[in-house]
Amino acid sequence: MRELAPTARVQGDCIFIEDGPCLTSAGISTGIDTMLHWLTRRLGHRLALAVARDMVLYLRRSGHEPQLTGWLEGRNHVDERIHRLQDALCARLKEPWSLAGMAEVAVMSERHLRRRFVAVAGMSPGDYLMRLRLQLARQLMEETPWTLARIAGEVGLGDDRRLRRAWKRLAADSPQAWRRRRASSD
Structure with missing residues (x-):
């Protein structure tokens, strides 16, 4: 990506990016993390944790951390x-x-x-x-x-x-x- 678009801002080693109103995830499971991040921003941390718990995702990741x-x-x-x-x-x-x-x-x-x-x-x-x-x-x-x-x-x-x-x-x-x-x- 950096070679194809040298003026683009490329952020590596993260599972999702929030750029203004746009959220982009690295894949399917990270899409769940992205959705929970959006839910936290809109309706609060407690509700996002309850949804994660209901989905049997005992903990979720923030967008700025590496995959592992x-x-x-x-x-x-x-x-x-x-x-x-x-x-x-x-x-x-x-x-x-x-x-x-x-x-x-x-x-x-x-x-x-x-x-x-x-x-x-x-x-x-x-x-x-x-x-x-x-x-x-x-x-x-x-x-x-x-x-x-x-x-x-x-x-x-x-x-x-x-x-x-x-x-x-x-x-x-x-x-x-x-x-x-x-x-x-x-």
Whole structure:
């Protein structure tokens, strides 16, 4: 595209584009994400989440993220018990998860869960949970005017200080800088 139209603005590695009144998605499943984005803009975040839940899409993606995001990361395996735990974590991010609680959902010992989760998902259960929480925090920062404190509460991190500390482990910039950069690219 860049070679054929060098003056065109080409935005790569995203699942949909919003350009004024036009929304363009990368494919069929991303069309669902696009529709949920439109619904959020028109009727609010809560309704879009209810529709996603009704469609059995436990979480949805924003348009500015790559095809493979935190929601899909670490899920390319066939371990049913780990998938059950990952589904539970996604569905109940706000809960104060402990390793013991995770092991109970996965129906295995804490020690075995730690080893098995790293083996199949490539990260610890705690790191996986943190990535999910930060992914949802990014989505909420992009889609809502909420404060960092409210977002931190919504994703299960408690307060904005804890959100900033977790963010710093996985990102080079601050949540505020990320939010400003996203707002200026719209």
